Amino acid sequence: MGTPAPAPYGAPAPPPAAPDTSQAVKAPAVAWLVPIAALFALIGMFVPWFKAKATLTGGGQTTHHTFDGLYSFKDGKLGLLAPILLVILAIGVVGLLVGKAPARFSRGGGHPVASAGKASLIVGAVSLVCVVIAWFLVKSQYKFKDGGISYSWDNYIKAAKDAGFKLELSRGPQVGYFLTIAAAVLAIVAGVLMILAARRASGAGAPSAYPPPG
Incomplete structure (x- = not known):
């Protein structure tokens, strides 16, 4: 097999190669915390967030009961934002860790590592806010079934009180x-x-090991 024949004289030059939108860069080791955070959030998505516990007092007796688990995708669905955002962020940060800066971290002439850090700060803060909101949504999301009747959180406590019992519920x-x-x-x-x-x-x-763009 020989070398390809040269283009005839006067032929148009071949089109330039597509530019590489990433640049050589390497993030500090602390950036590994982002993929670890994404892994934690993913695991958290598939295990219960809450299991309501009841303490029923009446007739001289006290009984305890634990209800079915409430998952993030049922607690107002806000809990799903954390794993989704963290996984998207982690994909870009892994690019930094292997030596390439994704274009989204190189826009505006900023330092790729600093841009990724700001994104991580924002995503972490948003995730934390979602977790706090989810705590307050628990009471509106839980449904308790007793005797074929479905009760909301407050109605279940009221029904127990009407029956002469004291019911205490915890998240x-x-x-x-x-x-x-x-x-x-x-x-x-x-x-x-x-x-x-x-x-x-x-x-x-x-x-440095992670030079700014330019």
Whole structure:
């Protein structure tokens, strides 16, 4: 097999190669906290967030009962935002960790690591807000079935009171809820540390392991 024949004289030049939208870059090791946070949030999505617990007092006796688990996709669906946002963010951060800066972290002439850090800070804060809101939504999402009748949180307490019992209900936060809180906090911490690392690298003025674009 020989080499391809050269283009005839006067033929148009071949089109230029498509530009590479990523640049050589390497994030600090602390950026690994972002994929870890995404993993925590993903696990948290598939395990219960809450298991309501009841303490019923009446007739000289006290009984305890734990109800079925409430998952993030049933608790107002806000809990789904954390894993979705963190996974999207983690994909880009993994690009930094393997030496390429995705275009979304290189826009506006900013430092790719600093841009990723800001994104992590925002996503972590949004995830934490969603977790807090989910806590207050529990009472409106839970339904209790007793004797073939479905009760809301407050109506169940009222029905027990009308029957001469004292019913106390608690949310019973579970591992999924705590994992998502941990994921949000990790993303915030990673964001702050990545921003600081980028500032130190820029201030040093050295050809650092993660140079700014340009």
